[in-house]
Amino acid sequence: MKVEGVLVLDxxxxxxxxxxxxxxxxxxxxRKAGHGGTLDPFATGVLPICLGRATKIAQFILEGDKVYQGTFELGIITDTYDLTGEVVERRPVPELSAEEIQEVMQGFVGEIEQVPPPYSAAKYRGQPLYRWARKGVKVEKEPKRVEVLEFRVLAVELPRVEFEVYCSKGTYVRSLVHEVGLRLGCGATLVALRRLRKGPFTLEEALTLEEVERLQAEGRLEEKILSVEEALSFIPAITVSREMARRIRQGRPFSVSVLGSLVRLQKVARRPRVPWLRILSEDGDLVAVTYYPERFSGEGWAEMLRVFVS
Structure with missing residues (x-):
């Protein structure tokens, strides 16, 4: 059986x-496979895995927002910002209410500048930061702009706090927790993390390794693997003629104004936080994915991010 598509792993x-x-x-x-967004080893949850031809769409999955639930413990600061690291400081924990903790967490909602944690896969001079950290080399990375859409307290049983966060790609939850602890004055470290969603993929459709093994043995795994078309179905789509589909696949330019005309004619609305547009042939085949421009006026060519050969 030739396996290709997206397998959502828990x-x-x-x-x-x-x-x-x-x-x-x-x-x-x-032979070919790749994941759609790194999860730390101690974290669990949604990990989309692109198989075969589906590795070509990993870029759209990597760009997707994320939703996590987790737990942090107040009064502890570790060198990795999570429970896997060494404790570098312990501080007394004041009698904080859920409202007080939420007020501090709310201060991180919106666009923020975030520095990757010292023990992370972010790279410096071709090597991940955790390798430099293990050598005792402190690397100051430039902060990155990320977005936190929601960050809320779920439950408080001091010194532990359960939370949920909805954030953009590139956001380090460990760093968020660390900063919350510093603002509260007592420090905090992440002790549990579970990803509920990555882009369009949710925990409800995810399979455990044991389920993958069982379904594979029963010959039923294929029905759980999303095709490339299904995996990209969250992106709004327009339909073009067979002739136009052929021209796009041949790499011929496609004007932004024509793209705009098709969008208006077919009444295709841009979805929040999904800056792309699928192009389908009149037979329903996936032809390409392009940017969904902010404006369709003026000269210029549509930028094809990925073209799919029939």
Whole structure:
């Protein structure tokens, strides 16, 4: 069986995202595979894995927003900002209410500048920061602009706080928790994290490794793997003629004004936080993915991000 598409995995604890992909590759005997957004080894939850031809759409999955639920513990600061690191400081925890903690967390909602944690996969001179940190080299990375759409308290049982966060790609939840602890004055470290959603993929459709193995043995796994078309169905679409589809696949330019005319004629609305547009042939085949421009006026060509050969 030729396996290709997107498998949504419920990644177990203490397994890196790369290790999870390698397990799936061996189990399904596929040569090409990649994940759609790194999860730390101690974190669990949604890890989309692109198989075969679907590796070509990983860029759209990587761009997707994320939703997490987790727990942090007040009064502790670690060098990794989570429970896997060494404790570098302990502080007394004041009698904080849920409202007081929420007020501090609310201060991080919106666009913020965030520096990657010292132990992370962010790279400096071609090597991840965690390798520099293990050598005792302190690297000051430039902050990145990320967006936190929601950050709320779910429950408080001091010194632990359960929370949920909805954020953009590139956001380090460990760093958010660390900063919350500093603002509260007592420090905090992340002790549990579970990803509920990555882009359009949710925990409800995710399979555990055990379920993948069982379904594979029963010959029923294929029905759980999303095709490339299904995996991109969250992107709004326009339909073009067979002739136009052929021209796009040949790499011929496609004007922004024509794109705009088709969007208006077919009444295709841009979805919030989804800056792309699928182009389908009149036979329903996926032809390409392009940017959904802010404006369709003026000269210029549509930028094709990915073209799919029939």
């Amino acid at each position: 990644k177990p604890k203490d397994l890196s995202s790369t290790e999870a992909v390698e397990k799936i590759k061996r189990l399904l005997r596929v």
